Amino acid sequence: MVECILSHVEQGVMTITLNRPERLNSFNDVMHQQLAECLKQAERDDTVRCLLITGAGRGFCAGQDLNDRNVDPNGPAPDLGMSVETFYNPLVRRLAKLPKPVICAVNGVAAGAGATLALGCDMVIAARSANFVMAFSKLGLVPDCGGTWLLPRVAGRARAMGLALLGDKLSAEQAQAWGMIWQVVDDEQLSTTAQQMALHFASQPTFGLGLIKQAINAAETNTLDDQLDLERDYQRLAGRSDDYREGVSAFLAKRAPNFTGK
Amino acid sequence: MSELIVTRHGRVLQLTLNRPAARNALNNALLTQLAEQLEAAASDIEISVCVIYGSERCFAAGADLNEMAEKDLPATLNDIRPQLWARINAFPKPLIAAVNGFALGAGCELALLCDVVIAGDNARFGLPEITLGIMPGAGGTQRLIRSVGKSLASKMVLTGENISAQQALSAGLVSDVFPASLTLEYALKQAALMARHSPLALQAAKQALRQSQEVPLQAGLAQERQLFTLLSATEDRREGIDAFLQKRTPDFKGR
Secondary structure (H helix, E strand, C coil), X not given: CCCCEEEEEECCEEEEEECCHHHCCCECHHHHHHHHHHHHHHHHCCCCCEEEEEECCCCCECCECHHHHCCCCCCCCCCHHHHHHHHHHHHHHHHHHCCCCEEEEECCCEECHHHHHHHCCXXXXXXXXXXXXXXXXXXXXXXXXXXXXXXXXXXXXXHHHHHHHHCCEEEHHHHHHCCCCCEEECHHHHHHHHHXXXXXXXXXXXXXXXXXXXXXXXXXXXXXXXXXXXXXXHHHHHHCCHHHHHHHHHHHCCCCCCCCCC | CCCEEEEEECCEXXXXXXXXXXXXXXXXXXXXXXXXXXXXXXXXXXXXXXXXXXXXXXXXXXXXXXXHHCCCHHHHHCCCHHHHHHHHHCCCCCEEEEECCEEECHHHHHHHHCCEEEEECCCEXXXXXXXXXXXXXXXXXXXXXXXHCHHHHHHHHHHCCCEEHHHHHHHCCCCEEECHHHHHHHHXXXXXXXXXXXXXXXXXXXHHHHHCCCCCHHHHHHHHHHHHHHHCCCHHXXXXXXXXXXXXXXXXXXX
8 A cells, every 4th residue: 555644652642644755745645544544543542642743855745746637628617616515624634623732834835725725733843945826826726624614824915815815825924924923943943843843732731722722723713702702611611631630739739740641 | 220310309399300321211110100200299389390300411312212113003093102102291390491402302392391491502402303204292393483483393393403592592492501510500509599499489480371372462461360360269378478678588388
């Protein structure tokens, strides 16, 4: 079997590497299916407390592999909605719902769905040489993989419009300056920085981190009233976690807490 | 362990469906137990409200298909299930469904039969009978359309597709959505809130609400007024108004 996705779990971190370097890790159906298998494991395995996504080779992900979408000018129009519904939408939904931090280490170009996928992760760290390209508009398409929802939220409406309509390259540094991503590091430091952050998260109160993530995601669509109710509910749940108890007793005893993620 | 766990919280009765291996499928035995417990609670003056719950992951995923498969036309004609459903429906006190996970087929119909549905954010409501070559047979086609309207009800019944808790909330099938691990707690809280009120007033109000589904508006208004008048003859009404005027907590006696 071709391994379009490499994954391994170590010290609570599941590292997922998009692995079609010769095609800049662009998505095809097999890659989607393999990625879905990894996510299933990440969802079910409590020992996985952080997800780290990166790309093999010089690019992060060039979006959909257009070789798979050879359009015959005389044939009927393709149904692109089908692959969005079957692959991209479930992927975005699952990453957003995963109650554990998802880090994206953008090691090179992130284009099309590769860019919107990266920007949608919880923590985005990019190599200084990486860039983001909303390539959709140049093909007559619409940013998918959550792009149109995400861009105005991370970049603001004016920049979202510019990025999506022009489809020009955005440097990692500009993305950071605009507040669209968490951090830019020198290329050779990307791997270490992302690893360190992943290991940090894997030792933290995962249940509470999951609730924080869910709450911030919910805030994108909730009213203040709804969100206040949600905070009450989540705080009630967080207050019952083992890690809260451990955190408080460690604080009072002036020792380092030992969180289990429960 | 029994397939129906009965717990009391003060004046609130909690009935927990407990057939985890069958995802709480409502077979005749379980429906019978439900009916019996509700009948006992109906005449128990210590009980004001009942909450029906499943588990954190599943309310009830349908009827028991093995049981149903054995029944041919004559057997179906003489099935006792409609009577079981009628006995459950006859419960005169407030009935709350606390729904987590799947409420499908008979499970959805049970939730629809309840006065209030409180859902966990993982709840799914649906009537997939059509996919089995049958149709809802315990109120699914009748009660759903009355709460969510023609279009959504028809879509659900004719496609067999289920809807999320959020959709159910905006369509009016459920009153509240909470995180799944808090659903039961919050449902019990609302039950306790109801249980603080006069038992007779609760029953009269429930009867009036039920009648709104049965008779034209004018007749409904007349019946509402009759029930309203009936309460004026109760001690609890005097107590309720006195307590309000004296700014104290009422002490209802159910008389």
